[in-house]
Amino acid sequence: MPLSPSSLVLVCLTPEPRDMEIARLLGWYRIPLRTAPKVVFVDYLAFYQPGSFGDRGGEIECVAPVHGHELTTRAELLRDEPDHPRAREEYYKIQIGPLERLPNPITADKWKRLTFLYTTGEYLLNAHTVSDLVLQTEERALLWHSLRERAEKQADYHIDLPVGDLPPDILMALLGIQEYPGSFNEALAD
Numbered sequence: 001m002p003l004s005p006s007s008l009v010l011v012c013l014t015p016e017p018r019d020m021e022i023a024r025l026l027g028w029y030r031i032p033l034r035t036a037p038k039v040v041f042v043d044y045l046a047f048y049q050p051g052s053f054g055d056r057g058g059e060i061e062c063v064a065p066v067h068g069h070e071l072t073t074r075a076e077l078l079r080d081e082p083d084h085p086r087a088r089e090e091y092y093k094i095q096i097g098p099l100e101r102l103p104n105p106i107t108a109d110k111w112k113r114l115t116f117l118y119t120t121g122e123y124l125l126n127a128h129t130v131s132d133l134v135l136q137t138e139e140r141a142l143l144w145h146s147l148r149e150r151a152e153k154q155a156d157y158h159i160d161l162p163v164g165d166l167p168p169d170i171l172m173a174l175l176g177i178q179e180y181p182g183s184f185n186e187a188l189a190d
Contacts, residue, residue: 003063003100007043007121008146011060011133013114014047023047023064024099030077033090037116040069040092041150046106046124047099048114058108063124064096106130118143 003009012029014020023029029045031037044063051057075087102124108114109129119133120143127133135143 003044003065003121003125005120005122005125007124008143008150009044009046009063009119009121009124010037010040010042011046011048011114011117011119011124011130013116014049014053016052020047020049020053020062020099023096027067027096027098028077029064029094029096030074031092031094032074032086033071033092035115036092037118039118039147039150040094042066042118044121044124045094045096046102046119048108048130050114056105060102060106060130062099062101064099067095067097069094104128106133118147 012031014023014029019029029047031040044065046060046063048060049057053059069092071090072093073087074084074089074091075082077091077093078084081087106124106127107129109131114130117130117133119127119135120139123133123135
């Protein structure tokens with residue numbers, strides 16, 4: 001489904017450039033369950049890039065359609081970080097389609113800290129700054145009604161995964177991984 005004015009969009013923080021590469025190459029984005037917004041059943045994710053992106057920080061440049069989600073652990077998502085302090089915590093793994101560049105990046109303006117924000121395709125396509133993404137009074141009521149409906153229908157939500165996976169050696173090359181123990185290669189093949 002192409003981004004339309006009525007699309008439900010979740011603007012989300014992309015902490016590091018590596019997270020954007022995971023989204024681009026592997027087709028998923030992670031959200032810690034303990035800090036997740038109430039509804040992740042949306043049509044699109046829009047990726048807010050903080051200062052860690054250098055010159056491209058403080059912007060929303062890309063969106064991606066959402067294909068589904070599942071609950072897993074950080075250790076399952078990032079198998080090269082088994083000893084991470086949050087390795088056993090639950091995360092939403094949001095399956096997404098290809099990243100799409102917005103015609104014009106949306107700048108943070110005075111919004112320097114942002115984790116999640118709901119908006120619509122119409123607001124996203126017309127926004128110049130993050131402040132422009134905030135829905136006004138009567139539109140906000142419609143958005144919350146939509147979110148409530150999505151939350152109720154979430155049990156009917158299914159995951160459409162792409163057919164076929166990248167071979168582990170190609171995946172490692174794309175991610176710039178030089179050498180990992182055999183267990184990493186086996187984990188990728190799972």
